[in-house]
Amino acid sequence: MTTSGGAAVKSAPWKDPSARPYVQVDRVTKAFGDFKAVDDVSLKIYKGEIFCLLGASGCGKTTLLRMLGGFETPTSGKIFIDGEDMTGVPPYERPVNMMFQSYALFPHMNVEENVAFGLKQDRIPKAEIKERVATMLDLVKLGDFAKRKPHQLSGGQRQRVALARSLVKRPKLLLLDEPLGALDKKLREHTQFELISLQDKLGVTFVVVTHDQEEAMTLASRIGVMNHGEIVQAGTPSEIYEFPSSKFVADFVGSVNMFEGKLIEDEPEHVRIASDDMGGTIYVSHGISAPPEAIVWAAVRPEKIFMSTAQPAGTDNVVRGAVQDIAYLGDLSIYLVKLPTGKVVRVTQPNTSRHAEAITWDQQVYLSWDATSPVVVTR
């Protein structure tokens, strides 16, 4: 799990209230009949960002992207690109290119012709088209496939043609709908870094749709987490991971152990939560804003839990359980520990030492975490 954003935005324009957003989505709703696919979404995306829209299948990511591209008209709300109101501006007049989820390669044209299509529409001289297409195909490592038709390519190769086709016009804003879905893990990681360096070179602003949270973490300068048509949280990858604003975000981004409990102590510098779920108390070293006795959830990431056979000191943030299952993943191991309350807690430990204190199935262990580790969410 990577927790640092990989994108090129070193400054943080979203923190500067005077910065001008490149894309501004202003209270946009898209309804299909009674069903709201996108529900009152507002977003500001700045020049040079890689903004990832992350969410489960059917949450409205593609619909939002299609509105940016001009293929759907918002039911209400406005979209501004580079300060211009995009209402009524057709796709062929927007400074935007899109890579479609289905690639949408033209089946009757070969790879070269597909990539050249956009340049031909701009009446660019033949020699320049040829050169730019060749450069682009080299970039996506398809130089040898220029004369093939799309149906003679593998899924990953098609995806790269689609990528090349959307990049070749050097748009100011590039919309990518699940750009790397069909690639194998190695090639995907490779392409992710290619995208980032490309973005560095060309200065394009990217909006990338994905349902792979690891991909979002690697690529994004910021992530917008979507659920049921709404943006539930937008922030840098580490903000999203370390400070999720809701149960949904905590759960969706990375895995997490969620303990439901009641607020029994609510001070500005700390809170204490009594959790039946955990069968103990949770002490958190930061204040939260919630009414006293409120039902809250404390989210603890699996890698932030210590596991030991000896009992740690203190009574807060400690719980005992039995190891139910172990999964060895090479670089780390996942332990599922069953608490007396019946709840199963997920713990990950790096396999740093070959001869680590061997914890095995059915062993009784103590789980504990620092007071800074839990994030308390109220919804």
Added chain:
Amino acid sequence: MNYKSSYFIITCLAFGFAFLYIPILSMVVFSFNASKLVTVWDSAHSPTLKWYYALLGNDEILDAAWISLKVAVINASGSVILGTLAGFGLARFSQFRGRFTLNAMTTAPLVMPEVITGLSLLLLFVALEQLIGWPAGRGITTMTIGHMTFSMAYVTVIVNSRLATFDTALEEAAMDLGARPLKVFFVITMPIIFPAILSGWLLAFTLSWDDLVISSFTSGPGSSTLPMVVFSKVRLGVSPEINVLATITITVVTLMIVGVSLWMARRAKLDKAAD
């Protein structure tokens, strides 16, 4: 599949195909018959190309064939243009109110008895001639218009159903890359649905080529089509020349079907990739 049932299936097939092709085959054989009587095989002088030469000298039939060919080609081309436009319109404007009614209306000519279509066209042409002086009399023009009214409906249905499985993302991608809608239609949509348009053309051509009823209603003096001539000749007794004509038609049609099928098979691969 066991042994017996496969024999059974072969027998079924044999009977089915025999039923379809024996009449045609007998026609082909009799086109080489020397006898003037179509039903008597003159084994002394057969086979012969005598009737083939006779046909070449028969101006009535050749003229009619030429008229039929002209009407069929113009009809097929016109129907393809109109039918493609209509099919595209029906398929694309999904919010279109009354789409269901329009769909039903395009298919109505397919089920309408030809006699009624023919009669209504005749009445229309006569009324128009009296009102605005056009069309002046009936002939190739009126016949072609008549054929187009129903051929176009077939093309519309074919194009419409092809577009139902067409990935609209292709059109969107082209627009995204800067092509205007009209250009998208000609550069992306049309080349991809071309096989459907071609089938539409061939179907419209065939419908027109062997149409008798509507032609009879809408033709005028001196514009008899081949089916009309054949039909009137057959009433006086079948001449061996008709066999020759049929044989030639069958040969041409077979060659066309084989050619188009081969071409379509190659295209099918592309379509698979597109969908």
